[in-house]
Amino acid sequence: MNRITVIALNTFRETLRDKILYNLVFFGLLLIGSSILLSTLTIGEQVKIIEDIGLASINLFGVIIAIFVGIGLVSKEIEKRTIFTIIAKPVPRYLFLLGKYSGLALTLLVNVGIMAAGFFLTILVSKAGLHLALLKAIGLIFMELLVITAVAVMFSTFTTPTLSATFTLAIYVIGHLTDDLKVLGAKMGESLTKTILDGLYYLLPNLDYFNVKGQAVHGLPIEPSYLVSAATYGIAYSTMLLILACLIFQRRDFK
Amino acid sequence: MKPLRVEGLTKEFRLGLGRQRVMALDRLDLEVEPGEIFGFLGHNGAGKTTTIKLLLGLLFPTAGRAWILERPIEEVAVKQHVGFLPESPYFYEYLTAEEFLTFYGQLFGLGGQSLVKKIDELLAMVSLADARHLPLRKFSKGMLQRIGLAQALINDPQVVILDEPMSGLDPIGRRDVRDIILHLKDEGKTIFFSTHILPDVEMICDRVGILVKGQLRAVGAVHELVGTTAVTSVEILVERLAEVGIRKAEELGGKVVRRGDQVLIKLDDEHKVDQVLDLIRRHAGRLVSLVPHKRSLEDLFLKETAEVGRT
């Protein structure tokens, strides 16, 4: 087994032994299932409500897992000094980081998979029809989680767990508002503020890119070319973040 | 081939955003010989842990260089032959002893039946065979220290670097660790360990280095540093010594302590012992005991670190 795999599998095992994870997945499933009850309270549109709530739950709980389980993975190792013996092994630091990232990605994949299964089950129970667009939406949710995890890993290479969580959460929120940054910047005319807003627009991840939940629920087409470009964007963005994370990690002291 | 060589190794910490600096390690030069047990001594805050962290690439030096097995420490691949036990070790709490050692073995590229066998051996060696399936979360401090030692040896390292391996252990545990270190030496490995438990050092180290405030003060074999024969003081215990005799002993430069009808005479000059014994005979005293004190590593350590004071 190569060393990234060894670290990734151990990370995966670590998350599986974390009780928080089970609680999160449990609540995610609960919310997805409860959409049946909620939908009966409304007239018509029942299918849309179930789909809406289901996708939103997968997204929300995915993000919570990515941030709160993800942050701990690197910064807690530094804080608890478990990293000392790992660094002393013949494992380059960047491999450790990439292993951690891959392990968390695997955790997210499994969890999103479980929640998606719960979601599809709910749809079948409620006798609504499954359609491919839902799967596409879930695929892009996973892509978004990969980007957020990369953000979390990047921050946790140099700050405390609490600060990393705060920063990542902030990036997540602003990441969904980047279009607004652009619009706001356009209104500013030529000024320093505009330059800064434009800079932020290009620097921060445009997370709305990964949001096709609305289209999926309303049966609007999601072109394969859109999926490809969103995935490319997500992978490129995560790669840049991970390279940055490795560069920071490679030079830092473990005090 | 030197297992460990250090040249001008220096580490300065900056505190906060201000300009305040701490010189944790100041131009350390050191060579460790193949197959020896080297004791790295120093008071709290002397810079022992800093040195060890620099050697393992946990910290980057401000200046200076170091080589392990003649390869620069920056080369990650040298670590294939190094074992390391950190100070008060913390490990993955959610793993059992066996899973933990398997994980670390795999990081060295080990696996299969040979790894299983190695783990059996190591668990037996550190007396944790019964705790094999216990998660590390439930380990006591001493057990963590033991499993820490086991993980340091999983790759059969040529150079073993231990930061205070005896700390947190009861007397049996300390003896076990001493035995393990001696056993490693028998296998031809080189051991570099930091400590402030001096009797252990005197018992097992071939050579020691004494670090004071980040600077190496003395380095050499224990007997070279301490001297084998130099007697620093003599204590003579006498019964029923007449008052005249006591006064004369004081005149000879002895420090006198009375305990009932016994008198303890402490001499800093061993050449005066004969004169004092004459006194005792002449003034009807009875000799109870005579104890020469040799200079110990502890004296040397206390002398070298005298200026550090209590902080």
Ligand SMILES: Nc1ncnc2c1ncn2[C@@H]1O[C@H](COP(=O)(O)OP(=O)(O)OP(=O)(O)O)[C@@H](O)[C@H]1O
């Ligand atoms: N992260 C840090 N930031 C600032 N100063 C530090 C840091 N780590 C260590 N120091 C300082 O460096 C000096 C050496 O510390 P070090 O931990 O190497 O000592 P030590 O010899 O291992 O002590 P002990 O016997 O207590 O373990 C101390 O003065 C300490 O205050």
Ligand SMILES: [Mg+2]
């Ligand atoms: Mg120390």
